[in-house]
Amino acid sequence: xRSSLVRQVLILAALALAPGVGGAVYFRHKISWRSAILPSxxxxxxxxxxxxxxxxxxxxxxxxxxxSDHVPGAISLNEDRWNELLPEFLAAWSPGKKVVVYxxxxxxxxxxxVARRLRKEAQLPDVFVLEGGWEAWLKKK
Amino acid sequence: xxxxIIAFALSIIISLSARAELKWEQTSLELHPxxxxxxxxxxxxYQNTGKTPVHFKSVHASCGCTTAQTQKDEVPAGGSGExxxxxxxxxxxxxxxxxxxxxxxxxTNQKTVLTLKTxxxxxxxxxxxxxxxxxxxxxxxxTIMVKAGKExxxxxxxxxxxxxxxxxxxxxxxxxxxxxxVQPQETKNIVASTLTIQPEDSQKVFYATARITNxxxxx
Numbered sequence: 057x058r059s060s061l062v063r064q065v066l067i068l069a070a071l072a073l074a075p076g077v078g079g080a081v082y083f084r085h086k087i088s089w090r091s092a093i094l095p096s097x098x099x100x101x102x103x104x105x106x107x108x109x110x111x112x113x114x115x116x117x118x119x120x121x122x123x124s125d126h127v128p129g130a131i132s133l134n135e136d137r138w139n140e141l142l143p144e145f146l147a148a149w150s151p152g153k154k155v156v157v158y159x160x161x162x163x164x165x166x167x168x169x170v171a172r173r174l175r176k177e178a179q180l181p182d183v184f185v186l187e188g189g190w191e192a193w194l195k196k197k
Numbered sequence: 198x199x200x201x202i203i204a205f206a207l208s209i210i211i212s213l214s215a216r217a218e219l220k221w222e223q224t225s226l227e228l229h230p231x232x233x234x235x236x237x238x239x240x241x242x243y244q245n246t247g248k249t250p251v252h253f254k255s256v257h258a259s260c261g262c263t264t265a266q267t268q269k270d271e272v273p274a275g276g277s278g279e280x281x282x283x284x285x286x287x288x289x290x291x292x293x294x295x296x297x298x299x300x301x302x303x304x305t306n307q308k309t310v311l312t313l314k315t316x317x318x319x320x321x322x323x324x325x326x327x328x329x330x331x332x333x334x335x336x337x338x339x340t341i342m343v344k345a346g347k348e349x350x351x352x353x354x355x356x357x358x359x360x361x362x363x364x365x366x367x368x369x370x371x372x373x374x375x376x377x378x379v380q381p382q383e384t385k386n387i388v389a390s391t392l393t394i395q396p397e398d399s400q401k402v403f404y405a406t407a408r409i410t411n412x413x414x415x416x
């Protein structure tokens with residue numbers, strides 16, 4: 057009687073566990089469409105402005121949006137033409153400068169990707185993502 | 198009473214079967230473009246399994262690098278079609294996940310999120326892609342490590358500098374790994390060079406930058 061009960065409990069537990077394990081295996085390579093970012097890698101408009109002339113503004117939006125309007129003095133650096141635009145950005149960079157990357161809004165991912173590549177591939181320090189992006193900058197204009 | 202229950206159940210069944218409903222073959226696709234592909238295109242197929250037409254209210258992609266097109270605005274009952282999502286690879290690398298949000302006038306499930314995952318193959322990985330010396334620094338060589346991607350075999354690479362101000366030397370380390378030593382002639386002037394790195398027998402070109410920069414900004 058008792059062994060039958062234990063068996064039934066084990067069978068039920070295994071059945072309950074199966075979908076969870078299956079899901080974990082099936083979705084093991086699933087990644088979020090937004091890159092993870094640490095709070096220390098974010099900068100607000102006010103913070104970036106307080107850094108004054110020590111900041112390089114980087115516009116990660118597509119070319120047409122940059123051409124339409126951008127933060128004064130910003131440099132265009134997007135992943136559509138990364139290889140072409142990166143040397144132009146690096147010509148403006150010097151040690152000690154802070155880099156603030158922005159894209160359209162809070163929900164866009166381009167600035168996170170550009171910031172990640174500047175940190176990881178070019179190994180630049182002090183690269184920040186602008187919180188709220190271009191929309192936040194416009195509100196504080 | 199029994200008749201009422203049957204009538205109620207029947208009305209629910211009829212109303213459910215009469216509604217419009219788009220059934221998607223897949224709402225998630227994984228694409229594997231070749232290293233020379235400029236775009237990755239996903240086809241999200243659907244069928245209207247309901248008994249009334251479905252209208253698309255909006256279709257929009259999560260980023261400017263992706264476009265999505267419907268073949269038609271209205272899908273008749275029993276009709277089928279597809280939404281084509283085109284991801285422009287540009288100079289992107291690694292795994293890219295983009296979404297397309299589709300809104301319809303269905304009674305339920307009005308919003309569907311289609312996911313396009315693109316695995317961009319990387320023939321060479323450079324670490325780092327930028328080396329610099331501050332003005333007045335000792336012109337010692339700096340190293341860029343190059344590694345072939347998992348699915349690629351690279352035996353030799355060719356490195357060229359766009360400026361004679363920088364010299365490069367390549368050392369083959371085996372297992373698809375290479376060491377590039379970059380050295381400036383001197384560090385008095387602000388000069389830069391684009392280093393072009395090309396695997397043997399490949400059209401694909403990779404870039405790194407070498408530069409003499411200003412002295413650090415005083416903070």
